[in-house]
Amino acid sequence: MSDQLRPRRSVLYMPAANERALEKAKSIPADAIILDLEDAVAPDAKVEARSHAVAAASSGEYGHREMTIRCNGLDTPWGADDLAAAATSGAASVVIPKVASVSHLDDVSARLDAAGAPSTMTIWAMVETPTAIFDVRALAAHPRVTVLVMGTNDLLKELRCESDPMRSALVPHLSTALLGAREAGKVILDGVYNDVRNPDGFLAEAQHGRLLGFDGKTLIHPSQVEPTNDVWSPTAEAVAYAQRVIEAFDEAVAEGRGVITVDGRMIENLHVDNARRVLAVDAAIRSMG
Numbered sequence: 523m524s525d526q527l528r529p530r531r532s533v534l535y536m537p538a539a540n541e542r543a544l545e546k547a548k549s550i551p552a553d554a555i556i557l558d559l560e561d562a563v564a565p566d567a568k569v570e571a572r573s574h575a576v577a578a579a580s581s582g583e584y585g586h587r588e589m590t591i592r593c594n595g596l597d598t599p600w601g602a603d604d605l606a607a608a609a610t611s612g613a614a615s616v617v618i619p620k621v622a623s624v625s626h627l628d629d630v631s632a633r634l635d636a637a638g639a640p641s642t643m644t645i646w647a648m649v650e651t652p653t654a655i656f657d658v659r660a661l662a663a664h665p666r667v668t669v670l671v672m673g674t675n676d677l678l679k680e681l682r683c684e685s686d687p688m689r690s691a692l693v694p695h696l697s698t699a700l701l702g703a704r705e706a707g708k709v710i711l712d713g714v715y716n717d718v719r720n721p722d723g724f725l726a727e728a729q730h731g732r733l734l735g736f737d738g739k740t741l742i743h744p745s746q747v748e749p750t751n752d753v754w755s756p757t758a759e760a761v762a763y764a765q766r767v768i769e770a771f772d773e774a775v776a777e778g779r780g781v782i783t784v785d786g787r788m789i790e791n792l793h794v795d796n797a798r799r800v801l802a803v804d805a806a807i808r809s810m811g
Contacts, residue, residue, distance in 0.1 A: 609637035674713025
């Protein structure tokens with residue numbers, strides 16, 4: 523399975539200081555877990571949280587879930603040690619907050635290598651400042667970056683704007699980040715929704731993120747996982763239509779016909795490509811069991 527097709531519909535932040543939460547995460551149907559050492563952990567619990575995160579990432583007890591560790595920034599007392607510990611933890615990736623530049627990513631990558639990280643360990647770069655938005659093409663193109671993660675709360679703060687249900691103030695910046703990710707062929711995740719008591723509002727924002735083109739969404743509560751998986755999974759109708767498109771295309775090629783229609787709609791190569799992606803995503807999700 524290619525990295526882009528790996529399901530990352532639901533990516534759940536779990537506070538690494540909370541052992542009960544880490545145990546619960548083993549049964550939550552999230553596609554990926556971010557073991558958080560940063561915002562969700564108090565300063566006096568940082569060192570203990572680090573050891574919990576390493577133990578969880580190396581345990582092999584989380585099934586198909588992609589395990590990542592969000593480190594504290596290198597400008598904090600904990601960041602360098604977080605990276606060194608994560609490097610050999612068995613985590614697939616490190617999540618780096620407030621990525622500021624390509625040189626920042628180079629520094630992170632060099633520190634991972636120096637600490638013995640495998641070449642397969644990648645970086646998920648958080649885009650949450652105006653500087654990151656301006657430089658998103660270069661950040662997305664970094665060879666060790668596989669995923670961009672929108673930090674929408676911090677971005678709102680930095681922009682001094684407010685968010686309405688359609689996220690009007692953020693859409694231009696979300697779209698810019700999406701363009702950077704797509705140009706570089708990388709995955710991009712939507713930011714979190716804060717009001718865990720408002721499932722309707724959450725669902726609307728998840729659907730909005732899907733329509734914008736995000737590959738999935740970062741989450742702060744287990745109750746948000748299953749709705750997110752539903753939003754980012756192809757529907758049975760979409761899969762059936764994709765199959766009809768592929769069958770019609772193959773039949774037209776075999777017969778030498780240049781005009782293809784399905785359900786009365788003209789089909790071009792781009793529709794065939796989209797259909798193949800729908801089927802590939804559906805297959806990748808099903809393969810997770």
